[in-house]
Amino acid sequence: MSLLFLPVTHSLMYFYTASSGVTNIPSYVSVGLVDDVQISYCDSNINRAIPKQEWMKKVDSKYPTYWEEETQTCWEKQKTFRLNLEIAKHRFNQTEGAHIFQQMIGCEWDDETGEVSGYDQFSYDGEDFIILDLRTQTWIAPKQQAVFTTYKWNQNRYAVEYETSYLTQTCVEWLKKYVDYGRSSLLRTDLPSVSFLQKSSSSPVSCHATGFYPDRAEMFWRKDEEEVYYGVVKGEILPNNDGTFQMSVDIDLSSVTPEDWSKYECVFQLYGVNEDIIHRLEKTIMNPEINPEINPEMNPEINPEMNPEMNPEINPEMNPERKDAIISTRQNVTDDFSNGSC
Numbered sequence: 001m002s003l004l005f006l007p008v009t010h011s012l013m014y015f016y017t018a019s020s021g022v023t024n025i026p027s028y029v030s031v032g033l034v035d036d037v038q039i040s041y042c043d044s045n046i047n048r049a050i051p052k053q054e055w056m057k058k059v060d061s062k063y064p065t066y067w068e069e070e071t072q073t074c075w076e077k078q079k080t081f082r083l084n085l086e087i088a089k090h091r092f093n094q095t096e097g098a099h100i101f102q103q104m105i106g107c108e109w110d111d112e113t114g115e116v117s118g119y120d121q122f123s124y125d126g127e128d129f130i131i132l133d134l135r136t137q138t139w140i141a142p143k144q145q146a147v148f149t150t151y152k153w154n155q156n157r158y159a160v161e162y163e164t165s166y167l168t169q170t171c172v173e174w175l176k177k178y179v180d181y182g183r184s185s186l187l188r189t190d191l192p193s194v195s196f197l198q199k200s201s202s203s204p205v206s207c208h209a210t211g212f213y214p215d216r217a218e219m220f221w222r223k224d225e226e227e228v229y230y231g232v233v234k235g236e237i238l239p240n241n242d243g244t245f246q247m248s249v250d251i252d253l254s255s256v257t258p259e260d261w262s263k264y265e266c267v268f269q270l271y272g273v274n275e276d277i278i279h280r281l282e283k284t285i286m287n288p289e290i291n292p293e294i295n296p297e298m299n300p301e302i303n304p305e306m307n308p309e310m311n312p313e314i315n316p317e318m319n320p321e322r323k324d325a326i327i328s329t330r331q332n333v334t335d336d337f338s339n340g341s342c
Contacts, residue, residue, distance in 0.1 A: 008216070008271070010035055010186075012175035013106035018081035020089075021098035028078040034178045035186050036215070037243065042074035049074050055182040088124045091145040099125055107171035111179075118167025122146075137164050188213060189272045190244055194279050196266070197248075204233070205253055205281065207266035210246035215239075216271035221251045223263050258283040 015031045026043035033039060039056050042049040049070035051057050059066045085101040100123075107118040120132040128142040130150055137160050139150040154160065179186055192212035198205050209219055215237050221228045231252035237245050253261065261283040268277040 008112065009108050009110050010175055010179050011106060011108045012171055012178065013104065016077060016081060016103045016105075017100060018078075018085040018102075019098070019100045020085060021096070022100065028081055030074055030077065034175065034182065036239075037182070037186065039178060039182075040070065042071065044078055047071075047075065053182060053185065055185055056178075058181045059177075084122075088129070088145070092124070101129075105167075107167050107175060109172050109175050116168055116172050118164075118171060120163065120167065132163065132167075134164060134167060137161070186214075189270060191270065191273070191277065192244075192246075192268060194266065194268055194277055196279070196281060202254060204231075204250040206248045206250045207268075207279065208246070208248045209268050209277075210240060211242075211244045212246075212268075212270055213244045214271060215245045217245070217247065218269045219247055219249045220267055221249060222265055222267055228264070 011034070013033045015029075015033070017029045019025065019027055026045045028044040030042040030049070031038060031040070038052040040049055041052050049067055051059075051067070081101060081103075085099060088101050089095065089099055102123045103121070104123075105118075105120040107116060109116050118134055120134075121128060122130040124143070130146045130153075131140045131142065132138075133140050139153045139160070141147045141150040190211060190213040192209035194207065194209045196205055197208050207219060207221065209217070217237065219234070221232055228251065233250045235248040235250070237247045240246055249266070251264070253264070256264075261281050265278050265280040268279075270277075
């Protein structure tokens, strides 16, 4: 059985965050990502934009002032976002405590169909605050405190049209350039190592794949060449610290006789790779006393206690909620919130 994958959709995202009353992180952070791979970084401590991928240095050859301009943008946005944060605190009648004002802006491009889309949204203390509806080209206020701002922004039709143009054209043009710069890395395929895990003889058997790239993958159990659905739980695709990904799919075999275990196999499929990776299950290799490798408590990629980098309490890359605390686009300071140009 061969699964159909969706066309490849590339993405360019910028996350901006201003914070107050929060310790151990810079008061302003800017992060750029292409296909979820970090390409640029700037914060209020280093006060300069830096490339986070070796291939991003290629931009210098055609745009010699690129990183200088990115640094200038970082300085300007620090001022804007600090002001926006103070305005938000005033709107919510807050003077103390930890507060965060964030923006996520970006675009997506389907390299097969050519379809493009974009988004721009602001949040305050983790909740949606202002969102751009690109279809109607209007700003929406999920919070009452943002109604006045969205009214003003929607009155400026030139700014709304400029924002739409940026998201559907300029952003996409840069996305295509970045994908071209990082083609050897972004469009590569890394095959995973696949292993079986089981906590105890009565626990579900987990088929675990790690080290694969890109994150467009499928994994499932099958018996006698037919996919199994009953008793199967699929896990999410999660990032590894080295930029690759991991995933697991569990199956409950408590009612299956040991003799029938060998009829089951785990199938892994990766986008861009024609051949499936197939591992047949055998009862003997699932005995922790015989094969300690199947004990997840001893696997540093599964058990955070064995590997601090995999612990979401320590490494924000493993925890989207903590990672969201580092978000950021380009705008001018006004007496109200600024959406600006990107």
